Amino acid sequence: MTKHCYFSQNNIKHVDYKDTELLKKFLNPHARLLSRKKTGVSAKSQRKLALAVKRARFMAVLPFIAQ
Amino acid sequence: MAKKVELTQEDQQLENRVYELGFHFVSTIVEDEVAVQFSHLKSLIEKRGGQFIAEEMPKFKNLAYPISKTVKADRKNYLTSYFGWVKFEINPEEIIPLEKEIKAFAPMLRFLLIKTVRENTFLGAVAEIKADSSKIVKIVDEPVEDIISEEVAETAEVEANLPEVTESIKSLDADDEIVDTEKVGDIATE
Numbered sequence: 001m002t003k004h005c006y007f008s009q010n011n012i013k014h015v016d017y018k019d020t021e022l023l024k025k026f027l028n029p030h031a032r033l034l035s036r037k038k039t040g041v042s043a044k045s046q047r048k049l050a051l052a053v054k055r056a057r058f059m060a061v062l063p064f065i066a067q
Numbered sequence: 068m069a070k071k072v073e074l075t076q077e078d079q080q081l082e083n084r085v086y087e088l089g090f091h092f093v094s095t096i097v098e099d100e101v102a103v104q105f106s107h108l109k110s111l112i113e114k115r116g117g118q119f120i121a122e123e124m125p126k127f128k129n130l131a132y133p134i135s136k137t138v139k140a141d142r143k144n145y146l147t148s149y150f151g152w153v154k155f156e157i158n159p160e161e162i163i164p165l166e167k168e169i170k171a172f173a174p175m176l177r178f179l180l181i182k183t184v185r186e187n188t189f190l191g192a193v194a195e196i197k198a199d200s201s202k203i204v205k206i207v208d209e210p211v212e213d214i215i216s217e218e219v220a221e222t223a224e225v226e227a228n229l230p231e232v233t234e235s236i237k238s239l240d241a242d243d244e245i246v247d248t249e250k251v252g253d254i255a256t257e
Contacts, residue, residue, distance in 0.1 A: 014188040017179075018089070018152065022190060059089055059150075059179050060130040 007045040015048045017055035023062060027053070031066040083156050085120065085185050088112070088169065090178040091148035092125055093136065101125050101149050104174050109153060111168050117157040120185060125151030136176055148176050154183065 006025070007015070015022070026034050026041070026049055033053055036046050056062040092104060105125055112119075126149060133144040157165070162180070169178055 012190070014184060014186070016188040016190065019190050055179060055181065057131075059177065060091070060132055060134055060148075061150075063131040 004040055005042040005045055006039070007049075008042060012045075015045070015052040017052045017059060017061065019052070020056065020061050023049070023053055023056055027062070029066065031063045082158060082160075084159050084162075085154065085156050085183055086162065086180060087152060087154045087183040088178060088180050089150070089152040090125075090169075091128075091130075091134070091145075091150050091176040092174045093143075093176045094127070094145055094147040094149065095143075096149070096174050098127070105151060108169070108172060111172070112153070112155055112157065112165065115157060115161040115165050117155040117161075117165075120154040120156060121187065122153040123151050125149035134177055145176055156185075 006012075017023075026039050028034055033050060036043065039046070041049060053062065057064050088108075090108070092101060096104065102124065109119070109122075128148055128150045130146055130148055133146050134148070135142055135144045137143075166180055169175065169180070
């Protein structure tokens with residue numbers, strides 16, 4: 001299993017809530033955020049990712065729950 | 068003393084911060100009206116001394132879940148909206164009154180005002196550019212393929228001539244061997 005941070009590999013310093021395609025990579029089919037254990041994202045980037053996902057949910061860009 | 072005053076002025080300039088306003092306009096407004104409302108919204112920011120860095124015109128979009136808006140006693144659910152964003156630089160003291168104005172802005176369904184950085188953080192735009200550049204690469208690839216095919220044709224010709232060439236080389240080798248043995252013989256006799 002690869003344990004490399006997607007964001008540091010692609011040199012992404014800021015996670016934007018409008019990047020839905022990027023954020024969807026880190027969500028499970030129920031639109032819940034995947035754990036660091038599964039994504040391999042660094043702690044710093046995971047915090048930024050979580051904030052971006054929460055902003056995207058508020059702006060109805062991503063769902064809170066998907067059936 | 069004069070120096071101190073200058074410093075404080077500089078500090079005030081430094082205090083300017085970059086913000087991003089993402090917003091949804093209600094989908095009940097006419098499509099032609101969207102650009103007009105967007106310019107109205109931008110004028111609110113401009114009045115308070117905001118300088119624009121980047122923006123995207125509101126586009127019609129399906130929402131991930133219904134958002135309700137209450138106007139007087141009338142509550143409506145919206146499943147679609149016009150989503151746009153604008154990035155600007157402004158003095159932080161102006162941001163709270165600006166937020167109140169945006170909240171009172173009539174066609175606003177929902178908005179998000181966040182602190183951000185000057186650089187482009189939206190990778191969607193970058194990805195589009197990358198996709199376009201790949202097209203250019205493809206165009207460049209075509210002549211390269213032609214060159215390769217020409218090379219292949221040349222190698223095919225060489226391969227066709229190979230038996231003749233190898234025979235001539237073999238004959239040369241045989242001559243060399245004879246010469247070599249003669250030389251060896253000479254060396255041995257010496």
